[in-house]
Amino acid sequence: MSSAPAVKTTEWVLGPGDEFRFEVDFAHTIEIKLKRGQAEYFGAELGPEATYSFSGENGAVFSWEGCTLAVTGESQSAYVAGETPMDSYINVHMALQQLRVQAHAEAAAAAGQKNSDSLAANNVAPRVMIVGPEDCGKTSLARILVNYAVRMGETPVYVDLDPMDASVTVPGTVSATPMTKPVDIEAGFMGYAMSSSSGPPDTPLVWQFGHEQPSANSALFNLLADRVAAAIDRRLSNDRRAAGSGLIVDTRGVGDVAKCEAIEHAIAALRITTLLVVGSERMFSVLSGRLSGSSPSPSVSVVKLARSGGTVDRHPAFRQLYNARAIKQYFYGTAREPFTSFSTIANFKEIRILRVGEDSVAPSSTLPLGETRKLTDTSVLVVDPDESLVHSILAVTDASLDAVTADCDCVVGLQALGFVNVTVVDMEKKRLVLVSPVPGRLPKQVLLYGHIQWMETI
Numbered sequence: 479m480s481s482a483p484a485v486k487t488t489e490w491v492l493g494p495g496d497e498f499r500f501e502v503d504f505a506h507t508i509e510i511k512l513k514r515g516q517a518e519y520f521g522a523e524l525g526p527e528a529t530y531s532f533s534g535e536n537g538a539v540f541s542w543e544g545c546t547l548a549v550t551g552e553s554q555s556a557y558v559a560g561e562t563p564m565d566s567y568i569n570v571h572m573a574l575q576q577l578r579v580q581a582h583a584e585a586a587a588a589a590g591q592k593n594s595d596s597l598a599a600n601n602v603a604p605r606v607m608i609v610g611p612e613d614c615g616k617t618s619l620a621r622i623l624v625n626y627a628v629r630m631g632e633t634p635v636y637v638d639l640d641p642m643d644a645s646v647t648v649p650g651t652v653s654a655t656p657m658t659k660p661v662d663i664e665a666g667f668m669g670y671a672m673s674s675s676s677g678p679p680d681t682p683l684v685w686q687f688g689h690e691q692p693s694a695n696s697a698l699f700n701l702l703a704d705r706v707a708a709a710i711d712r713r714l715s716n717d718r719r720a721a722g723s724g725l726i727v728d729t730r731g732v733g734d735v736a737k738c739e740a741i742e743h744a745i746a747a748l749r750i751t752t753l754l755v756v757g758s759e760r761m762f763s764v765l766s767g768r769l770s771g772s773s774p775s776p777s778v779s780v781v782k783l784a785r786s787g788g789t790v791d792r793h794p795a796f797r798q799l800y801n802a803r804a805i806k807q808y809f810y811g812t813a814r815e816p817f818t819s820f821s822t823i824a825n826f827k828e829i830r831i832l833r834v835g836e837d838s839v840a841p842s843s844t845l846p847l848g849e850t851r852k853l854t855d856t857s858v859l860v861v862d863p864d865e866s867l868v869h870s871i872l873a874v875t876d877a878s879l880d881a882v883t884a885d886c887d888c889v890v891g892l893q894a895l896g897f898v899n900v901t902v903v904d905m906e907k908k909r910l911v912l913v914s915p916v917p918g919r920l921p922k923q924v925l926l927y928g929h930i931q932w933m934e935t936i
């Protein structure tokens with residue numbers, strides 16, 4: 479292993495199986511160009527002529543055969559590592575690919591027999607979930623597995639159950655994205671959410687959760703996992719090929735192995751077949767024990783994987799900037815592919831803002847004798863606009879005003895059509911000014927509140 483600060487342009491020579499790792503803060507940018515050989519960034523191949531820019535990023539360029547990289551700019555850390563877990567990661571990919579091949583063969587046989595139940599024919603399709611402590615490399619491994627699958631012509635669904643990490647869209651959400659092309663090297667999974675660049679069939683399906691931690695509202699999180707699972711089943715029931723490619727599910731980091739309730743619920747809801755436990759012997763042992771019984775899923779194989787020595791424990795301040803940038807990219811695109819967002823005015827009387835779940839519900843013991851607590855974590859409350867809404871990210875739902883007037887519970891678990899940012903609350907004129915990536919008036923009038931806020935100056 480060699481070490482040196484990267485200044486100006488430095489050439490880095492990687493042997494077979496080596497990885498060039500870097501950490502670059504938000505004040506600096508580095509550019510990486512492949513000069514000779516083959517290289518990949520979390521599974522996506524670097525083009526021979528392209529220059530890739532990174533800022534506010536920790537990353538690794540890996541080479542199976544060896545390569546030379548030209549790296550320009552100043553980074554906080556840059557070195558070549560010879561020890562990586564990539565051999566075990568590719569072995570996992572090959573095992574998953576075998577299952578996909580088998581699933582496609584079964585689907586083709588079912589089609590030959592005019593068996594309309596494509597999901598039954600794809601029972602062997604791998605449904606993989608990645609779990610582990612914070613910053614152990616779950617999203618990076620998901621990205622590698624997605625890219626390897628896509629490079630082999632597969633179209634797996636990437637399910638993001640990590641509301642803090644905002645890989646596909648704004649933080650505070652969960653999503654499912656049918657992946658038809660490799661993850662963008664610079665923009666990451668976010669490239670799929672940009673309305674200007676994507677359309678069906680790879681448009682992400684997104685749900686507003688409104689918090690960063692699943693434990694902030696476990697009942698809602700579990701309900702959303704059920705909705706994600708049902709939406710995936712609906713989409714895959716029309717697409718035998720995609721059904722055979724299976725799922726790759728990313729999850730929120732779990733520090734305390736006793737608190738895996740959200741993970742266990744999602745395993746059952748998404749009918750997970752393979753659980754990859756990264757970087758935690760204890761979590762592997764606990765989850766293997768729990769899943770070897772009859773519930774919730776007797777047929778899950780649990781696999782232990784090493785954490786890469788390159789993963790970086792991200793400081794809260796880094797995560798804050800990272801998430802602020804993700805929101806900015808949602809509204810304004812990336813530096814390479816910027817787009818315009820639009821301001822729109824919404825009068826209080828034309829819209830309805832709802833929230834799911836109550837922050838502080840009186841404990842039952844404080845209620846008068848005989849009265850029971852009415853609110854549940856999935857209760858729907860009307861939010862009366864006031865200045866505290868400024869900077870909020872609201873989800874635009876498909877519900878109509880009439881529908882929520884009759885029964886506001888109908889918004890629970892609805893998909894988000896998109897998001898708007900509240901920039902002004904004018905209490906005198908009784909109206910909101912919203913920023914939206916789509917021009918014109920709001921397409922729908924029912925908005926779902928979340929606790930995620932963003933100030934455009936960040």
Ligand SMILES: Nc1ncnc2c1ncn2[C@@H]1O[C@H](COP(=O)(O)OP(=O)(O)OP(=O)(O)O)[C@@H](O)[C@H]1O
Nearest residue numbers: 536537538612613614615616617618731788789790
């Ligand atoms: N091999 C590597 N070399 C350098 N940096 C890496 C490597 N693998 C991952 N990283 C970086 O380490 C950090 C943590 O990785 P990652 O986001 O994959 O972890 P995670 O387990 O998904 O985190 P979270 O707990 O937020 O879900 C990220 O900044 C990622 O880009």
